[in-house]
Amino acid sequence: MSGVQDSAPTPMSDESNLVRALRARDPAETERFVRSQSPRALSLARRFLRNEEDAREVVQEAFLSFFRSLDEFRGQAALSTWLHRIVVNSALMRRRRASNRLERQIDDLLPKFDETGHRLSVGPAWAISADEQLATQELRDIVRRRIEELPESYRIVLILRDIEQLDSEVVAEMLETTPNALKTRLHRARQALRTLLEEEPSICPRN
Amino acid sequence: MSSELTCKELIDFLDDYVAGAQTAQARAAFEAHLSICPECVDYLAQYRAAPRLARAALDGGAHAAPEDLIQAILKTRR
Ligand SMILES: [Zn+2]
Numbered sequence: 001m002s003g004v005q006d007s008a009p010t011p012m013s014d015e016s017n018l019v020r021a022l023r024a025r026d027p028a029e030t031e032r033f034v035r036s037q038s039p040r041a042l043s044l045a046r047r048f049l050r051n052e053e054d055a056r057e058v059v060q061e062a063f064l065s066f067f068r069s070l071d072e073f074r075g076q077a078a079l080s081t082w083l084h085r086i087v088v089n090s091a092l093m094r095r096r097r098a099s100n101r102l103e104r105q106i107d108d109l110l111p112k113f114d115e116t117g118h119r120l121s122v123g124p125a126w127a128i129s130a131d132e133q134l135a136t137q138e139l140r141d142i143v144r145r146r147i148e149e150l151p152e153s154y155r156i157v158l159i160l161r162d163i164e165q166l167d168s169e170v171v172a173e174m175l176e177t178t179p180n181a182l183k184t185r186l187h188r189a190r191q192a193l194r195t196l197l198e199e200e201p202s203i204c205p206r207n
Numbered sequence: 208m209s210s211e212l213t214c215k216e217l218i219d220f221l222d223d224y225v226a227g228a229q230t231a232q233a234r235a236a237f238e239a240h241l242s243i244c245p246e247c248v249d250y251l252a253q254y255r256a257a258p259r260l261a262r263a264a265l266d267g268g269a270h271a272a273p274e275d276l277i278q279a280i281l282k283t284r285r
Pocket of ligand 1: 213214217240244246247
C-alpha cells in the first residue's frame with residue numbers, strides 16, 4: 001500500500017508522462033494501458049457490431065491506429081477519449097459496409113402536434129414500466145431490433161449517452177459536434193425510440 | 208399573458224426536466240401541466256422508460272477483454 005517501496009514501475013497518473021511512455025513503447029506502461037482500456041473499447045465496439053469477430057478486429061485496428069497517431073496527440077482530449085473515438089469511428093466504418101436497411105426516418109418517429117400544441121395520435125399507457133428487468137430474451141430481442149431502426153446518427157448518440165453513459169462533453173468531442181447539437185439529438189433519439197417501442201404490442205397494448 | 212404550457216412546449220424540453228436542469232419557475236410550470244395532463248404524464252413515463260429499456264436490452268458492459276486480443280495488440284508494439 002502507500003509508502004511502501006515497490007519494485008514495479010509506479011502508475012503514471014500524469015497523462016503527458018503516459019504519452020511519452022507509450023510513444024517510447026515502454027512495455028509495462030503499454031501493457032497496463034491496453035489492459036485497462038481494452039474492456040471498454042471492446043464493449044463500445046460490440047454496441048455497434050453484432051459479430052464478435054468484427055468487434056475484436058475493430059478493437060485491434062483501433063489500438064493500432066491509436067498507437068500510430070500518438071505522435072500527433074497534443075493533449076486536446078483525454079487519451080481514453082481519443083481511443084474511444086477511434087474505436088467508434090472504426091466500428092461505424094465497418095458497419096457502413098453492411099448497410100442497414102432497417103433504419104427509419106427521424107421525422108416519422110418524432111411526436112406530432114396540432115396547432116394548439118396537443119399531441120396527435122396518443123396511444124394508451126405502456127404495459128411495461130421503466131425499471132422493467134426485461135425478463136425474457138424475446139423482449140430483449142424486440143428492444144434491440146427497435147434500436148436498430150433508429151437512424152444511425154441518433155442511434156450512436158443514444159448508445160454513447162444513455163447506454164454507455166459517457167459524459168456529454170466527451171461524446172460531443174468524440175462525434176465532433178457541439179454539446180447543444182448533441183443535446184437536441186439525444187432528445188430526439190429518445191423520442192424516436194419511444195415511438196418505435198410503442199409500435200410493439202408486447203410493450204404497448206391495443207396495437 | 209398565460210404561463211400555461213402546451214403539451215408541445217413540455218415535450219420539447221422534457222430532457223431538461225428529466226435531467227433536473229431547469230429553473231424553479233420552469234419546473235413549477237412543468238409540474239402544473241403534468242398535474243392536469245395524463246397524456247403528458249404517460250409520455251414522460253415512456254420517455255424515461257425508452258432509454259432504460261434500451262440499457263436493459265443491451266446489458267453486459269465491460270468485461271475483461273480476451274487474452275489473445277490483448278496479446279495481439281501488444282505484439283504490434285514490441
Ligand atoms: Zn400535456
